[in-house]
Amino acid sequence: MSARSRVWTVAKRELAAYFDSPVAYVFIVIFLLLAGFFTFTFGAFFDRGEASLGAFFMWMPWLFLFLVPAVGMRLWSEERRSGTMELLLTFPITTWQAIAGKFLASWLFLAIALALTFPVWLTVNVLGDPDNGVIVAGYVGSLLLAGAYLAVSSATSAMTRNQVVSFIVALVVCLALVLVGFPPVTDLLARWAPPWLVEAVAAFSVLTHFEGFQKGVLDSRDVVFFASVIGFALFVTGVVLRGQRAG
Amino acid sequence: MIKVEHLTRTFGPKTAVDDVSFEVARGEVLGFLGPNGAGKSTTMRMITGYIPPTAGRVAVCGFDVAAQPIEARRRIGYLPESAPSYHDMSVVAFLGFAAEMRGLRAEAKKRAVAKAVETCFLESVLHQSIDTLSKGFRHRTCLAQALIHDPEVLILDEPTDGLDPNQKHEVRSLIRRMGADKAIVFSTHILEEVEAACSRAIIIDRGRIVANGTPAELKARSDRAGAVRLALRGPQAEAAREALAKLPGVARVEIVSDEGGAVAVRAFPDQAQRQAAFAAQLAQAIMSRWSWTIAELHTEEGRLDDVFRAITRPDTAREPAAPAPERVAA
Numbered sequence: 001m002s003a004r005s006r007v008w009t010v011a012k013r014e015l016a017a018y019f020d021s022p023v024a025y026v027f028i029v030i031f032l033l034l035a036g037f038f039t040f041t042f043g044a045f046f047d048r049g050e051a052s053l054g055a056f057f058m059w060m061p062w063l064f065l066f067l068v069p070a071v072g073m074r075l076w077s078e079e080r081r082s083g084t085m086e087l088l089l090t091f092p093i094t095t096w097q098a099i100a101g102k103f104l105a106s107w108l109f110l111a112i113a114l115a116l117t118f119p120v121w122l123t124v125n126v127l128g129d130p131d132n133g134v135i136v137a138g139y140v141g142s143l144l145l146a147g148a149y150l151a152v153s154s155a156t157s158a159m160t161r162n163q164v165v166s167f168i169v170a171l172v173v174c175l176a177l178v179l180v181g182f183p184p185v186t187d188l189l190a191r192w193a194p195p196w197l198v199e200a201v202a203a204f205s206v207l208t209h210f211e212g213f214q215k216g217v218l219d220s221r222d223v224v225f226f227a228s229v230i231g232f233a234l235f236v237t238g239v240v241l242r243g244q245r246a247g
Numbered sequence: 248m249i250k251v252e253h254l255t256r257t258f259g260p261k262t263a264v265d266d267v268s269f270e271v272a273r274g275e276v277l278g279f280l281g282p283n284g285a286g287k288s289t290t291m292r293m294i295t296g297y298i299p300p301t302a303g304r305v306a307v308c309g310f311d312v313a314a315q316p317i318e319a320r321r322r323i324g325y326l327p328e329s330a331p332s333y334h335d336m337s338v339v340a341f342l343g344f345a346a347e348m349r350g351l352r353a354e355a356k357k358r359a360v361a362k363a364v365e366t367c368f369l370e371s372v373l374h375q376s377i378d379t380l381s382k383g384f385r386h387r388t389c390l391a392q393a394l395i396h397d398p399e400v401l402i403l404d405e406p407t408d409g410l411d412p413n414q415k416h417e418v419r420s421l422i423r424r425m426g427a428d429k430a431i432v433f434s435t436h437i438l439e440e441v442e443a444a445c446s447r448a449i450i451i452d453r454g455r456i457v458a459n460g461t462p463a464e465l466k467a468r469s470d471r472a473g474a475v476r477l478a479l480r481g482p483q484a485e486a487a488r489e490a491l492a493k494l495p496g497v498a499r500v501e502i503v504s505d506e507g508g509a510v511a512v513r514a515f516p517d518q519a520q521r522q523a524a525f526a527a528q529l530a531q532a533i534m535s536r537w538s539w540t541i542a543e544l545h546t547e548e549g550r551l552d553d554v555f556r557a558i559t560r561p562d563t564a565r566e567p568a569a570p571a572p573e574r575v576a577a
Contacts, residue, residue: 086327087327092320092321
């Protein structure tokens with residue numbers, strides 16, 4: 001059996017687990033409601049007088065901040081609590097394959113949720129003539145952003161059998177990833193820190209790297225940034241899982 | 248098939264498994280006995296590669312569990328303690344998942360699931376969600392998962408825990424049946440289970456193997472093994488005890504019961520005489536000396552229960568200040 005089919009078997013079960021429980025539907029409904037609410041109310045979608053999804057993507061880092069840890073919190077906590085981790089990790093798969101399978105399943109789930117926002121895209125295309133390239137870049141960026149938050153949630157969920165703890169820790173870590181690039185925070189930092197330091201710190205922010213996607217720029221450095229966050233957080237997940245068993 | 252060498256595992260300052268070595272060949276069913284917390288589950292987790300040992304190594308079918316974990320795990324079916332399963336799945340979906348994890352696809356998967364369902368009597372709950380099942384069904388669902396790929400090696404951690412007496416009996420005979428062409432290790436603290444299903448038993452206490460042998464060999468280590476139980480009509484209980492104790496070859500005599508006009512006593516041979524002839528000699532001596540009626544006479548086999556209690560310490564016992572004297576390992 002190939003590595004890919006093992007990963008896929010794990011992912012398939014995980015994805016089915018989302019849709020077998022009401023969690024998936026509750027999440028999707030809440031996500032769509034909030035995305036719509038932020039876009040049309042706070043984002044002043046109609047008042048902007050421009051045919052773009054800027055108002056929609058602008059809120060993604062904040063919206064995902066709460067919703068993605070909610071999706072990722074059960075990834076490993078639940079396996080630990082119910083004892084199925086012992087079953088999963090004694091099947092003939094490596095720990096990395098299990099981590100990848102579970103991560104991909106929840107990422108795919110978020111991709112489905114994101115895809116279901118297509119009415120917003122339809123709306124701008126009916127009302128005006130937007131640059132669909134920018135919109136595609138925005139979606140790609142949102143997906144990468146969700147992946148980064150999710151990988152962090154995967155790591156925090158491996159650390160505890162308590163989902164609430166997992167959620168809160170993931171939220172705090174992701175919040176830190178946002179805030180180091182959030183203008184009010186960087187302005188505060190710029191008052192006493194040299195510019196290079198402010199820039200270096202901001203380089204670790206998802207906001208800084210998400211900005212390009214919002215403008216329709218697919219910069220390879222931004223893609224590498226998100227891929228690195230995902231890779232590192234999944235690596236931490238593996239280290240944590242291994243460390244627990246080594247005791 | 249399973250080769251465990253000098254396996255040791257510590258959790259912080261506590262040594263859970265201490266230099267455990269044993270082998271299990273094809274066709275053997277090894278019963279793993281011991282009080283709670285003796286290190287049974289920890290040993291099994293190391294055999295399946297779930298937790299790495301602090302020292303020592305395990306080989307399954309010639310594959311080192313640490314160096315070639317995937318090859319080793321392929322050949323193992325594992326029922327973890329407390330029989331976990333994904334409660335949001337139906338029985339058939341869960342078994343299908345287990346089959347796919349074992350690399351079974353399409354027809355092979357269908358056949359494997361059908362066979363495991365049949366073996367573990369799960370037909371009636373096939374499409375039910377696991378969280379709606381009783382403990383017995385959940386347990387058997389996890390057992391079915393362990394059997395799905397017809398593995399050469401089965402590691403079963405308390406396979407009969409939580410089952411009713413009928414189900415226990417079924418699982419025991421299943422283990423015995425499968426034992427013919429597999430290597431099976433199962434842990435239990437039910438002693439009768441060992442006699443019913445094992446070809447060999449290991450008793451483990453505080454991380455160390457304290458006995459290793461066939462159930463018959465272990466029973467022979469009981470001090471009751473070779474004792475003769477007699478029911479006599481005629482004498483008073485105390486008189487019979489004193490008279491019998493004076494016979495040659497008798498070490499001591501204890502009164503078992505004194506009811507309904509018959510006295511039941513148990514005569515222990517002195518060490519030299521621990522043999523089958525003891526019962527005959529005793530009967531002859533009694534008949535030639537007294538006019539008692541022997542209503543019952545048999546040589547006792549010894550009880551695993553006694554052996555177990557004699558060589559393991561209850562977890563309520565305090566740690567000894569000085570190291571305990573070396574126990575005799577079989």
